[in-house]
Amino acid sequence: GGLCLHRENEAKSEGRAELIPSIKLRHCCLLRNQRCVTAYLYDRLLRIRALRWEYGSVLPANVRFHMCAEELQWFSQYKKSLASFMRSLGGDEGLDITQDMKPPKSLYIEVRCLKDHGEFEIDDGTVILLKKNSQHFLPRWKCELLIRQGVLEHVVS
Amino acid sequence: MFIADIRKDFYEVVANQRVVLLVAPDIDALCACKILQALFHCDQIQYTLVPVTGWQDLGTAFLEHKEQFRYFVLINCGANVDLLEMLQPDDDSIFFICDTHRPVDVVNVYNDTQIKLLIKQDDDLGVPSYDDIFRDEDEEGEDSGNESDEGSEPSGKRRRFDEGAVERRIERQRAKREWEARRREILFDYEQYEYHGTSAAMMFFELAWVLTKDTKDMLWWAIIGLTDQWVHDKITNMKYVTDIATMQRHVSRHNHRNEDEENSLSIDCMRISFEYDLRLTLYQHWSLYESICNSCYTSCSFKLWTLNGQKKLQEFLADMGLPLKQVRQKFNSMDMSIKENLRDVIEESSNKYGMKDIRIQTFGVHFGFKNRFLASDMVHATAALLESAEKDDSETDTFIKALDALSRSNIDRLHSGIELAKKKLIAIQQTVASCICTNLILSQGPFLYCYLMEGTPDVKLFSKPMALTLLCKYLLKAFSLCSFAHGVLDVEKGTVIVVGIPPESETSDKKNFFGRAFEKAAESTSSRTLHDHFDTSIIELKTEDRSKFLDALITLLS
Numbered sequence: 209g210g211l212c213l214h215r216e217n218e219a220k221s222e223g224r225a226e227l228i229p230s231i232k233l234r235h236c237c238l239l240r241n242q243r244c245v246t247a248y249l250y251d252r253l254l255r256i257r258a259l260r261w262e263y264g265s266v267l268p269a270n271v272r273f274h275m276c277a278e279e280l281q282w283f284s285q286y287k288k289s290l291a292s293f294m295r296s297l298g299g300d301e302g303l304d305i306t307q308d309m310k311p312p313k314s315l316y317i318e319v320r321c322l323k324d325h326g327e328f329e330i331d332d333g334t335v336i337l338l339k340k341n342s343q344h345f346l347p348r349w350k351c352e353l354l355i356r357q358g359v360l361e362h363v364v365s
Numbered sequence: 366m367f368i369a370d371i372r373k374d375f376y377e378v379v380a381n382q383r384v385v386l387l388v389a390p391d392i393d394a395l396c397a398c399k400i401l402q403a404l405f406h407c408d409q410i411q412y413t414l415v416p417v418t419g420w421q422d423l424g425t426a427f428l429e430h431k432e433q434f435r436y437f438v439l440i441n442c443g444a445n446v447d448l449l450e451m452l453q454p455d456d457d458s459i460f461f462i463c464d465t466h467r468p469v470d471v472v473n474v475y476n477d478t479q480i481k482l483l484i485k486q487d488d489d490l491g492v493p494s495y496d497d498i499f500r501d502e503d504e505e506g507e508d509s510g511n512e513s514d515e516g517s518e519p520s521g522k523r524r525r526f527d528e529g530a531v532e533r534r535i536e537r538q539r540a541k542r543e544w545e546a547r548r549r550e551i552l553f554d555y556e557q558y559e560y561h562g563t564s565a566a567m568m569f570f571e572l573a574w575v576l577t578k579d580t581k582d583m584l585w586w587a588i589i590g591l592t593d594q595w596v597h598d599k600i601t602n603m604k605y606v607t608d609i610a611t612m613q614r615h616v617s618r619h620n621h622r623n624e625d626e627e628n629s630l631s632i633d634c635m636r637i638s639f640e641y642d643l644r645l646t647l648y649q650h651w652s653l654y655e656s657i658c659n660s661c662y663t664s665c666s667f668k669l670w671t672l673n674g675q676k677k678l679q680e681f682l683a684d685m686g687l688p689l690k691q692v693r694q695k696f697n698s699m700d701m702s703i704k705e706n707l708r709d710v711i712e713e714s715s716n717k718y719g720m721k722d723i724r725i726q727t728f729g730v731h732f733g734f735k736n737r738f739l740a741s742d743m744v745h746a747t748a749a750l751l752e753s754a755e756k757d758d759s760e761t762d763t764f765i766k767a768l769d770a771l772s773r774s775n776i777d778r779l780h781s782g783i784e785l786a787k788k789k790l791i792a793i794q795q796t797v798a799s800c801i802c803t804n805l806i807l808s809q810g811p812f813l814y815c816y817l818m819e820g821t822p823d824v825k826l827f828s829k830p831m832a833l834t835l836l837c838k839y840l841l842k843a844f845s846l847c848s849f850a851h852g853v854l855d856v857e858k859g860t861v862i863v864v865g866i867p868p869e870s871e872t873s874d875k876k877n878f879f880g881r882a883f884e885k886a887a888e889s890t891s892s893r894t895l896h897d898h899f900d901t902s903i904i905e906l907k908t909e910d911r912s913k914f915l916d917a918l919i920t921l922l923s
Contacts, residue, residue, distance in 0.1 A: 315409060336413060339415070340761065341764070341765050342413060343414040344413045345409075345410070347411075364774070
């Protein structure tokens with residue numbers, strides 16, 4: 209806006225008033241481009257925010273590859289902000305609100321393995337071998353992440 | 366060892382543990398698995414389910430999971446082989462085996478620590494007594510101990526003692542040889558025939574009942590498991606009828622529980638009913654005509670591969686007053702007036718044509734307005750899914766699909782199974798017709814033999830054990846003579862799958878001797894064979910060894 213006005217005034221004072229429409233047009237284009245870029249960057253930001261909810265606090269390498277340094281920094285700050293918020297809930301222990309995104313129906317669920325994933329450790333230290341087409345009956349909270357990643361499928365019967 | 370109290374010695378033992386379920390690929394095992402899964406869901410017992418298609422798979426699965434799991438439940442596999450010898454487990458692995466394969470290996474019966482058999486002991490087992498097969502090792506030690514004692518005696522008495530000692534030793538050795546010969550005989554008698562015991566699904570249903578956690582779904586699965594044994598000819602008619610009576614008691618109990626005059630159940634609730642229904646495979650999901658043409662019983666009775674047979678069929682239909690147009694329609698579209706007394710009408714006419722057993726005792730299920738299935742429909746549909754020869758599906762993929770089809774929420778899967786089953790039955794019918802018409806069945810002395818070459822249509826379908834066995838039985842019925850062996854070529858692996866079934870008769874005890882025969886024949890000719898299937902009467906053989914193997918088999922069985 210300011211620059212445009214400046215150029216306009218310049219044009220007027222130098223007696224070249226016929227340039228004013230060109231200046232205005234060019235300026236509108238620049239503004240529009242700026243809006244598009246901003247919209248794009250904002251959309252990226254929203255997606256990066258959603259990544260925290262989908263993948264957890266550690267992003268896979270192929271996703272990080274597509275993010276610039278500033279975005280990574282933003283992500284890490286968002287993470288910190290979310291973590292301190294979660295700590296502030298639920299008394300001393302905090303509450304992990306990224307779990308149980310949908311109201312759970314049961315404590316344990318049946319899952320089917322869609323691809324070979326290798327070994328998977330659960331809370332008490334025991335390891336389960338996730339082989340394609342094997343089915344397991346496991347605590348829900350351990351499976352959620354793998355379900356979101358498409359390794360396991362929740363079997364409803 | 367046999368478990369006496371299935372609740373205390375099995376369920377409560379695994380209650381707070383994590384378990385591996387190793388499940389064989391047959392419908393009874395799938396049903397048993399569903400029942401057990403439902404129970405485990407109820408009590409939140411964590412488990413891992415691994416489908417196993419043969420002994421190699423079983424071994425691999427065990428190795429993969431033995432570090433992390435202590436308890437293994439084997440469904441329809443493992444009883445008829447020395448499991449500890451095969452798997453070499455650590456001392457703390459415990460195996461619960463619920464298997465219909467008989468005879469149960471004697472080591473499994475007498476092992477007290479690691480093998481727990483979920484098998485009813487009154488199930489006509491004929492297990493040899495302990496002393497007949499196992500001999501304490503102390504008696505050997507006694508021999509050498511006595512000898513060394515006697516060796517230190519003063520020389521004066523030595524000669525007399527020596528003679529006595531030598532005599533006693535000779536006597537002991539003779540007794541030992543006699544005992545060993547008798548042992549071999551007993552074991553041979555015990556192990557020569559392979560047969561099947563009570564359905565695994567029924568065993569687990571009984572567990573559910575004892576825990577009072579049995580539901581209608583579990584009851585239906587138990588019924589399907591039992592029906593699978595009948596469809597695939599694994600149990601005798603008498604046993605089938607006895608087991609049906611047991612199931613009928615449970616069905617009555619469930620039906621009386623819910624319905625009375627005031628509160629009738631919604632149409633969507635599941636109802637199981639006893640049916641004395643026709644032996645026409647899938648007839649309610651097909652047309653009556655197609656079902657008659659493709660059911661083993663009717664097709665063989667009429668000999669539908671002959672012109673004469675076709676004529677008799679037309680007469681049969683005319684005799685019942687059923688117009689061809691009606692009979693070729695989808696069953697559901699047939700006139701109500703015809704459908705009403707259909708069973709009785711067909712039974713009456715069938716008696717005239719020599720088919721005395723056109724009706725069979727079974728059960729049907731009914732939920733919602735559209736969904737009605739007989740137990741045999743479920744068996745055929747699930748079996749077709751389990752053995753479907755799709756290019757991309759591995760064996761575990763089909764296992765999962767078949768398992769899913771058993772849930773009531775997957776009706777679409779079940780319907781696709783029914784369509785596959787129809788194709789399978791038509792393929793069997795056509796293959797039988799062509800085998801008989803082109804004289805592909807050869808008499809090899811003690812048995813009949815039929816070999817399907819590559820290039821035979823549907824040969825891929827028949828490279829699966831259950832389909833092949835059904836084809837065999839169908840062929841045998843059509844031929845109605847002696848025992849039968851059948852080979853199917855699998856081009857990719859360069860092997861032949863061979864199935865042997867015993868002679869067909871009304872009162873047959875369904876005992877199959879081919880398992881042992883195959884083993885001996887393979888041994889004596891050093892043929893390269895793979896005895897991977899849990900049923901010992903099905904083996905894979907290298908194509909090049911086929912003729913010498915067959916020759917050995919003929920000599921063995923004559």
